[in-house]
Amino acid sequence: MSNLILQCKRLKDAAKLLGIADTKKKNKALYYVAKQLRASRDIIIAENEKDVRNAREAGMKESLIDRLRLDENRIEDMIEGIETIIDLRDPIWNSNRVWTLENGLTISKMTVPMGVIGIIYESRPNVTIDAFALALKSGNCILLRGSSTSIHSNRALVNAVKEGLKASRLPEDVIGFIDDVDRSVVMEMLTLNEYIDLIIPRGGNELIQFVIKNATVPTIETGVGNCHVYIDESANLEKAIKIAENAKMQRPGVCNACETILVNEKVARDFLPLLYQSFDGKVEMRGCEKTRKVIPVNRAGEEDWFEEYLDYTVAIKVVEDIKEAIEHIDKYGTKHSEAIVTEQLEHANLFLRQVDAAAVYVNASTRFTDGGQFGFGAEMGISTQKIHARGPIGLEELVTVKYTIVGNGQIRE
Structure with missing residues (x-):
């Protein structure tokens, strides 16, 4: 059994607990993560400087290095995003429709978590925190696969998240991180339907098209921006x-x-x-x-x-x-x-x-066009598809529905 599958099994188990966690418990976990990010700021910036230096030596253009760079202001922006998400309404176990049939059955359309969400993204290390915070508040576990260009930054950010979670009542396994930059791991991830419920690619057109063409797990397509x-x-x-x-x-x-x-x-x-x-x-x-x-x-x-x-x-x-x-x-x-x-x-x-x-x-x-600017706290990406998620992907786009039916002994004639 591969290391990726073992990690996904832990995520799947943690999703059962996170999916029924109350709002207070989830918000408390986010609070501790935000606190740990502040405490880890110097470490995160030092690790990010390694990625920036490597990118510059590799000839990455400055406009893309800007997406990679983290400083105190950008880390504070991530923390403020978490704080906004804490203040937002919990999207889980809400209903916008309840009705009773003539036979007495009461049907409710309830919002529930997806389960385990995988996100594959390039360069921008802030996605690590944005994706985690949105996933946790919406009751989903998150599997992160960043690019090699931001590997040091992402490791430092995930370590800070896990340290924050230790102070909470939620398991550390609500977040998973693929430390292997080999592309074959991505191919494996795209076909783990047994463990992953949704995949979101976020990056350039080459990455997005690769995921769309190879994934058997359902995907939300984020779009390039012309x-x-x-x-x-x-x-x-x-x-x-x-x-x-x-x-x-x-x-x-x-x-x-x-x-x-x-x-x-x-x-x-x-x-x-x-x-x-x-x-x-x-x-x-x-x-x-x-x-x-x-x-x-x-x-x-x-x-x-x-x-x-x-x-x-x-x-x-x-x-x-x-x-x-x-x-x-x-x-x-x-x-x-x-x-x-x-x-x-x-x-x-x-x-x-x-x-x-x-x-x-x-x-x-x-x-x-940004989840933070729209008041969502953060975003998983910008969806250009014509499905339930279009535009910035926030909390409300990371849930699905479950119909609950309550009766009193009814049977179908």
């Missing part, structure tokens, strides 16, 4: 510049960063020079021919409209109207996050209704 900002003909240009700059530059290496800016041709001559000045050479701009007639930028090819750069690069296309903007998003977007900057209510409503994405914004940056 996100757009459309500058409408009625846009307030000062507002538009701030939104475009934030969506592209605030953290370019994350999935909710803007990768393409669409500009209505009626405002292109006014807006594009302002955008060029705003980016100030810090962003490589690749434009269509109409864009290049207004500002001196590199030529955008067909491949640029599909690209998730995750870097200081942006594609720019001048469009005739909102209809062409929506058609472009339909063709090239990844159904993640899309934004319109407009002062026309009719155009705002049209964009909201017709754009097919998990998150659609009017006059706001796409950077808000």
